[in-house]
Amino acid sequence: MQSEIILKMEGICKSFPGVRALHNVDFVLRKGEIHALMGENGAGKSTLIKVLTGVYEKDAGQTILDGRPVHFKSPQEALNMGIGTVFQEIMLCPNLTVAENMFIGRSRNNFVQWTKMNAKAAQILDSLGIQASPTQELSSCSIAVQQMVAIARAIDMDCKILILDEPTSSLDDDEVNKLFALMRELKSRGVGIIFITHFLDQVYEISDTITVLRNGKLIGEYQTATLSQIELISHMMGKALSDVSEMKKQEQPKSRSSVPVFEATGLSSAAGVRPFNFTIEKGEVNGFAGLLGSGRSESVRAIFAADKVTGGEVKINGKQVKLKTPLDAMKKGIGYLPEDRKHDGIIGELSVRDNIILALQVMKGFFKPFSRKQAEEFANQYIKKLDIRTPSTNTPIESLSGGNQQKVVLARWLLTHPMYLILDEPTRGIDVGTKVEIQKLVLKLAEDGMSLTFISSEIDEMLRVCSRLIVMKDREIVGELSGKNLTEQDAMHMIAQGGK
Amino acid sequence: MSRLKAYANRLSHLFLPLSVLALLIIINLIKGTDYFSITMVNGAFYGNIPNILFGASELVILSIGMTLVTAASRGQDISIGEIGAITSATFVLYVLNAREVTLLTILVGFLISCVVGIILGAFNGTLVSVFKVQPMVATLILFLGGRSIAFMIDGKVSPILANEISNKIGTVIPGVPIQTPIILTAVFIAIVAIVLKTTNLRLYVESVGINPNAARLNGIDPKKIIFLTFLIMGVCSAVAGFIAVNKAGRHDSVNILKFIMMDAILAVALGGNSLAGGKFSITGSIIGAYTIEMLNRTLLRLEVNPEAIKSFKAVFIIILMVIASPVVRVMVKKVLDRAKMLYAERQADGLNNTVVSITGTTGKKED
Numbered sequence: 036m037q038s039e040i041i042l043k044m045e046g047i048c049k050s051f052p053g054v055r056a057l058h059n060v061d062f063v064l065r066k067g068e069i070h071a072l073m074g075e076n077g078a079g080k081s082t083l084i085k086v087l088t089g090v091y092e093k094d095a096g097q098t099i100l101d102g103r104p105v106h107f108k109s110p111q112e113a114l115n116m117g118i119g120t121v122f123q124e125i126m127l128c129p130n131l132t133v134a135e136n137m138f139i140g141r142s143r144n145n146f147v148q149w150t151k152m153n154a155k156a157a158q159i160l161d162s163l164g165i166q167a168s169p170t171q172e173l174s175s176c177s178i179a180v181q182q183m184v185a186i187a188r189a190i191d192m193d194c195k196i197l198i199l200d201e202p203t204s205s206l207d208d209d210e211v212n213k214l215f216a217l218m219r220e221l222k223s224r225g226v227g228i229i230f231i232t233h234f235l236d237q238v239y240e241i242s243d244t245i246t247v248l249r250n251g252k253l254i255g256e257y258q259t260a261t262l263s264q265i266e267l268i269s270h271m272m273g274k275a276l277s278d279v280s281e282m283k284k285q286e287q288p289k290s291r292s293s294v295p296v297f298e299a300t301g302l303s304s305a306a307g308v309r310p311f312n313f314t315i316e317k318g319e320v321n322g323f324a325g326l327l328g329s330g331r332s333e334s335v336r337a338i339f340a341a342d343k344v345t346g347g348e349v350k351i352n353g354k355q356v357k358l359k360t361p362l363d364a365m366k367k368g369i370g371y372l373p374e375d376r377k378h379d380g381i382i383g384e385l386s387v388r389d390n391i392i393l394a395l396q397v398m399k400g401f402f403k404p405f406s407r408k409q410a411e412e413f414a415n416q417y418i419k420k421l422d423i424r425t426p427s428t429n430t431p432i433e434s435l436s437g438g439n440q441q442k443v444v445l446a447r448w449l450l451t452h453p454m455y456l457i458l459d460e461p462t463r464g465i466d467v468g469t470k471v472e473i474q475k476l477v478l479k480l481a482e483d484g485m486s487l488t489f490i491s492s493e494i495d496e497m498l499r500v501c502s503r504l505i506v507m508k509d510r511e512i513v514g515e516l517s518g519k520n521l522t523e524q525d526a527m528h529m530i531a532q533g534g535k
Numbered sequence: 536m537s538r539l540k541a542y543a544n545r546l547s548h549l550f551l552p553l554s555v556l557a558l559l560i561i562i563n564l565i566k567g568t569d570y571f572s573i574t575m576v577n578g579a580f581y582g583n584i585p586n587i588l589f590g591a592s593e594l595v596i597l598s599i600g601m602t603l604v605t606a607a608s609r610g611q612d613i614s615i616g617e618i619g620a621i622t623s624a625t626f627v628l629y630v631l632n633a634r635e636v637t638l639l640t641i642l643v644g645f646l647i648s649c650v651v652g653i654i655l656g657a658f659n660g661t662l663v664s665v666f667k668v669q670p671m672v673a674t675l676i677l678f679l680g681g682r683s684i685a686f687m688i689d690g691k692v693s694p695i696l697a698n699e700i701s702n703k704i705g706t707v708i709p710g711v712p713i714q715t716p717i718i719l720t721a722v723f724i725a726i727v728a729i730v731l732k733t734t735n736l737r738l739y740v741e742s743v744g745i746n747p748n749a750a751r752l753n754g755i756d757p758k759k760i761i762f763l764t765f766l767i768m769g770v771c772s773a774v775a776g777f778i779a780v781n782k783a784g785r786h787d788s789v790n791i792l793k794f795i796m797m798d799a800i801l802a803v804a805l806g807g808n809s810l811a812g813g814k815f816s817i818t819g820s821i822i823g824a825y826t827i828e829m830l831n832r833t834l835l836r837l838e839v840n841p842e843a844i845k846s847f848k849a850v851f852i853i854i855l856m857v858i859a860s861p862v863v864r865v866m867v868k869k870v871l872d873r874a875k876m877l878y879a880e881r882q883a884d885g886l887n888n889t890v891v892s893i894t895g896t897t898g899k900k901e902d
Contacts, residue, residue: 341752362754371752379748382741384814389738396735397754404735447753 119189134169179210302347330510370448438465591828600771609812610670617681619776656769744812
């Protein structure tokens with residue numbers, strides 16, 4: 036592709052306190068190109084976009100737009116220069132009309148010329164083939180149309196670059212096709228499109244070029260046509276295919292008892308995971324593998340009854356039970372460390388002490404609070420055990436570092452002495468030292484007879500810890516790997532192709 | 536040492552209400568040094584301070600409920616005065632229909648009014664927790680309709696509670712030097728303190744208010760907790776209505792506890808609580824409630840024109856809220872930091888400059 040370059044980012048660096056989010060990243064976008072930006076969680080995709088659109092100030096590097104160096108101080112400035120962005124969540128006002136949404140905050144003067152605005156909107160919608168009337172209230176449109184209105188809003192000015200950050204995650208197949216048709220239309224007009232998604236099939240369907248980031252570093256730019264899915268996954272997960280080393284697998288001690296600790300048949304939840312079967316033995320560590328959005332979190336949430344369970348049977352130690360709420364699961368000896376620490380894990384303003392005792396306290400009951408002394412003892416015990424760095428037990432958890440926050444949430448569940456503990460991305464966004472500590476802890480717990488499910492975006496971490504991998508794709512279990520088959524290569528093949 | 540630090544930390548939460556309280560006391564002492572004097576009339580204490588404690592009774596009780604509702608639901612209940620009007624109307628209805636008014640009659644009437652309060656609280660709580668209506672909108676229904684319901688119950692005649700016991704509850708019991716509403720409020724506060732000590736109410740309410748998702752994943756049902764706080768609010772309203780109607784000696788559906796939710800919300804805010812929910816301090820709200828009553832009486836004492844009192848109060852509150860706002864706090868912190876830096880720089884600049892600047896200033900003075 037020898038077409039003209041419209042955007043060039045060179046040597047972009049960006050650090051946050053304690054984290055190097057981007058390190059020397061280059062990125063090139065050409066005219067009329069659909070360019071997929073790929074990488075797992077924390078790879079730096081959104082940081083790069085935010086640096087480009089002026090949400091973040093970059094530490095080093097330069098951005099060249101149309102041959103001229105530019106420096107945006109705000110997303111509005113980027114927009115004025117022809118860079119439109121559509122975010123994952125639709126950031127429009129549902130109670131305004133389509134036209135109002137397209138032009139809100141855009142008019143140069145303070146008075147709105149309604150007829151003119153509606154006519155202009157109709158013209159844009161028509162030219163993009165969007166089936167919506169300018170005077171229609173936005174909430175009456177389908178999600179896909181709303182998404183397209185957001186795109187129409189972004190490109191209404193002489194747009195040169197359009198950034199789509201996971202635009203398809205809430206769309207069904209038909210709606211995705213409509214969106215792709217629109218993207219092809221824009222491409223033919225010479226708009227450069229940056230496309231971020233977790234759906235590999237979509238990347239191969241629409242993109243021309245793929246840039247892969249990992250841990251804030253540029254892995255490379257590839258032509259979609261010449262890069263196989265398996266290669267792409269190995270780039271994203273950070274292991275070259277040729278480099279499948281003979282890792283010494285730690286053999287899990289397995290007491291082959293006939294009854295599994297936990298067994299689910301046809302389990303499904305309101306979060307949209309397809310009915311699945313799952314078992315775990317005493318002292319086993321298994322894991323759900325798959326890319327983000329493949330349904331691995333939804334599956335474990337269904338096990339813990341964190342989402343509304345819509346069907347299936349659950350047996351604990353061979354006995355059939357009904358788990359309707361997280362509390363039911365907790366009382367049966369299941370613990371769950373959620374994926375999103377900030378949103379689902381910590382109670383930010385509460386002290387480290389309260390955060391540690393929370394789950395056990397709730398299990399004990401509303402009318403039986405622990406004495407201050409007892410709570411303090413519990414907290415200190417686990418602060419010592421897990422080496423949590425905190426000034427005191429009274430410190431609000433939100434003022435700790437990410438790794439220490441995670442340890443507190445881990446301590447909370449260990450305190451309940453669960454027989455089955457689910458850890459969903461326990462090592463995300465925390466420093467390497469703590470990561471290793473947590474991995475060691477998981478193996479130690481399993482040795483002591485606890486069953487664990489361990490989920491991570493980093494495949495080698497899962498291979499190190501798990502003795503069995505359940506592979507998911509598109510919200511469905513596509514296969515299982517254990518024993519000799521449990522290698523990096525097999526796992527990647529299965530993630531890419533879905534099944535054997 | 537760490538205990539001392541924790542104590543200081545707790546005090547810093549109460550900085551706003553305590554400093555306002557101190558400011559009001561200073562103003563009052565300037566006006567007249569006899570502010571704290573207490574006189575004995577018919578065997579009971581009277582004076583500025585007892586009057587404030589007496590006058591703020593209902594507000595203190597309501598602000599406790601409001602604190603809990605605010606912390607859990609991240610919104611406010613604006614129907615508390617109306618709920619109080621309804622519960623006190625049922626109380627009056629029961630007492631007036633009794634053949635003979637005994638202590639038992641009053642007690643049963645009070646308990647009935649509490650049950651009515653719980654039912655009305657459950658109505659609000661259901662709207663907020665199950666139907667996810669914003670608290671202020673949900674409680675707007677009873678705010679608008681509540682007094683009409685109270686009218687229907689008390690028969691629009693503004694009945695008079697002309698019995699001995701009600702009089703004692705509203706004023707003083709002979710032989711007891713402290714006015715009864717003050718005692719009832721103290722008992723109520725003690726009960727709340729015991730409840731907070733013997734249950735996990737605080738942990739649950741705070742968890743739900745700070746992060747309902749995480750609370751749910753730890754086995755707390757946010758719906759139940761929000762519902763519970765509205766039930767508690769209903770009881771608080773009933774107790775406040777009980778005290779108010781006995782104080783007044785008659786049931787005036789139009790004016791009883793009128794617009795008291797404004798003062799209750801203000802008390803919560805003055806107490807250093809976030810109106811967006813989360814961690815709460817009931818102590819702060821109680822001090823806030825007494826502060827508001829003191830402010831009202833201070834303005835009266837300063838002989839502010841009665842028509843102008845409300846605007847004076849408004850101005851005072853605006854100043855207070857601006858001073859206590861995070862924006863000003865950040866600004867003050869910045870100014871302090873800059874001053875510190877300048878000071879450090881000047882010291883680092885060396886002593887020569889200081890000598891020059893000293894001679895410079897003295898020179899100017901002589902001019």
